[in-house]
Amino acid sequence: MKKTLKTMLFLITVFFAVATLTPLLWMLSASVMPAGQASTYPPKFFPESVTLDHYAVLFTRLDVLRYFINSFLISTAVTFISLLFNSMAGYAFAKYRFPGRNRLFKLLISTMVIPAQVTMLPLFLMLNKMGLINTYLGVIIPGMASIFGIFLIRQYALSIPDSLIDAARIDGASDFRIYRSIILPLCKPILITLAIFTFMGTWNDFLWPLIVMTDDSMYTLPVALANLAGEHVQDTELMMAGSVITIMPVMVLFLALQKYYISGLMAGAVKE
Amino acid sequence: MYKGTRQITNSFTKSFYSAAYFFLTPALAAIFIFFFLPVIAAFVMSFTDFDIYSLGNIQYVRFVGFRNYLQLFNDPLFWQALQNTFYFVLVGGPLSVAVSLGAAILLNSKLVRFKSFFRVIYFAPVVTTLVAIAVVWRFVYHPRFGLLNYFLSFFGINPIDWLGDPTYAMPAIILLAVWKNFGYNMIIFIAGLQNIPDELYEAARIDGANARQQFLYITIPMLAPTTLFVSIITMIGYFQLFAEPYVMTQGGPLNSTLSIVLLMYQQGFRWWNMGYSASLAFVLFVIILIGSLVQFKLQKRGEEG
Structure with a gap:
């Protein structure tokens, strides 16, 4: 009885795993099919012959390398800047006592229900005035600090014992020195988690770069892909190769660091 | 002497405060200038006739009171968009939460093996780029060559023009959205399930509760805070539906x-x-604000009743 239940549950698990992976695997498979082979009935799951032509076309004629670099530079910059700003603020909220601290923190948390879209029109006008439309900085700026990031780091930094900080202060360490040499190393796990969240979030972001980048040489990968998808509706295999290039970096990052990612997600959820 | 210590404490707290402000300033300044100010500006803007002429010269902007809102409420397109968004949130949201919970229970069960392996697979769609996925699913939904219609043909279901038929376009987007993000909530549910003490189940078993009763009277109530959290973040995210219709249907058909x-x-x-x-x-x-408050209220009432 228990054995049949076990087999049944296992089969259900496998079925959903296959269903989950099928679109991704098909994307990978179609991306190396010769043109036209993905549009046949019945659909082909495996390519009859493998070709890398579509990748070649993307990198030569369609300038995908440029979009890749745009995406990479923007995501890296946002990750580093926001990690610095959020960790400083998260540490201050966790370990300093100053007037209005709790009220300020509560205010920040409560504004998390405001959807980012509300800010986009004035932000666009503001950046336009500053001459930052169609620049990397224009895409980076709204991501420089995040309330969610500050929250995650504060929760983590709360668990650092005060005695450690006091001891360093008695030894004459400056506030910045304490932050750099004690807090940051101790917060490493949450910093890595937040770095992955931020990098992936920025890499996958669509609406804001779509608004800010007006010139196609400045597009990020998702914006470029959406644009190509509009022009190349019939070129299934080419679009699949473009999707693979867009997804691959974040997928590799996730698979390499999934322990940090998933444990960070679970820690954040439990503390809620 | 008393005065002396007090002075020292004062200068100490002062430098302590200034360090705190030093750490807070970059993040808070960025949030204030690039988040709070735009929110306020957007509110003011919504009472003006800001348009392409104002973009060239700000002097053309005039306050128009509630005209935008009145125009909005008389715009059939707005009501259509509102209705579609609610359809997506009210059908897609609960479906997504239910699938996440199901997957979490499956992967938390003692009877299933290779849990961490399956966990990674179920989670994979979450990290993918939504635009790329929308491009891929546009072909999955292809009426003639798509995988979905091929799969359904084994059950004798005739080909459906998923993205070309107004009846099926939204369900197609919901299916894609659930596939894309159930893994995220699943992880949060697994964390919640692992937080339920085993003793509760043991005690229930001793009292003769069956699996269904254990689920209804232990798992569900103990998961209530997690469910509230998951429901709210799902709802907030689903109300912001954009990339899927932008890439797949341009809002049509x-x-x-x-x-x-x-x-x-x-x-x-x-x-x-x-x-x-x-x-x-x-x-x-x-x-979104009202939606979040309603869920909080419902949760509170559930706890009291």
């Missing part, structure tokens, strides 16, 4: 997948009716 954010984008950044677009953004904000 017959505006059946036009969402609030897509309408806001079109009005604001395609036609430059920025005042009108700002009023749309605020309506969305108010809806």
Whole structure:
């Protein structure tokens, strides 16, 4: 009885795993099919012959390398800047006592229900005035600090014992020195988690770069892909190769660091 | 001497405060300038006729009171977008939460092996790029060559024009959205399930509770805070539906997948009716706020009753 239940549950698990992976695997498979082979009935799951032509076309004629670099530079910059700003603020909220601290923190948390879209029109006008439309900085700026990031780091930094900080202060360490040499190393796990969240979030972001980048040489990968998808509706295999290039970096990052990612997600959820 | 210590403490707290402000300033300044100010500005903008002429010269902006909101409530396109967005949130949201919970229970069960392996597989769609996925699913939904119709043909179901038929376009987007993000909530549910003490189940078993009763009277109530959290973040995210219709249907067919954010984008950044677009953004904000409050209230009542 228990054995049949076990087999049944296992089969259900496998079925959903296959269903989950099928679109991704098909994307990978179609991306190396010769043109036209993905549009046949019945659909082909495996390519009859493998070709890398579509990748070649993307990198030569369609300038995908440029979009890749745009995406990479923007995501890296946002990750580093926001990690610095959020960790400083998260540490201050966790370990300093100053007037209005709790009220300020509560205010920040409560504004998390405001959807980012509300800010986009004035932000666009503001950046336009500053001459930052169609620049990397224009895409980076709204991501420089995040309330969610500050929250995650504060929760983590709360668990650092005060005695450690006091001891360093008695030894004459400056506030910045304490932050750099004690807090940051101790917060490493949450910093890595937040770095992955931020990098992936920025890499996958669509609406804001779509608004800010007006010139196609400045597009990020998702914006470029959406644009190509509009022009190349019939070129299934080419679009699949473009999707693979867009997804691959974040997928590799996730698979390499999934322990940090998933444990960070679970820690954040439990503390809620 | 008393005065002396007090002075020392004062200068100490002062430098202590200044260190705190030093650490807070970069993040808070960025949030204030690039988040709070724009929110306020958007609110003000929603009472103006800010348009493409104002973009060139700010002097053309005039206050128009509630005109944008009145225009909005008389715009059939707005009601259509609102209805579509609610369809997506009210059907897609609970479906997504239910699938996440099911997957979490499956992967938390003692009877299933290779849990961490399956966990990674189920989670994989979450980290993918939504735009790329929308491009891929556009072909999965292809009426003639798509995988989905091929799969359904084994059950004798005739080909469906998923993205070309107003009846099926929104369900197709819901299916994609659930596939894309159930893994995220699943992880949060697994964390919640692992937090339920085993003793509760043991005690229930001793009292003769069967699996169904254990699920209904232990798992569900103990998971209530997690469910509230998951429901709220899912709802907030789902109200912001944009990339899927933008890439797959452009809001069509017959505006059946036009969402609030897509309408806001079109009005604001395609036609430059920025005042009108700002009023749309605020309506969305108010809806999300009310939605969150209602869920909190329901949860509270559930706890009391």
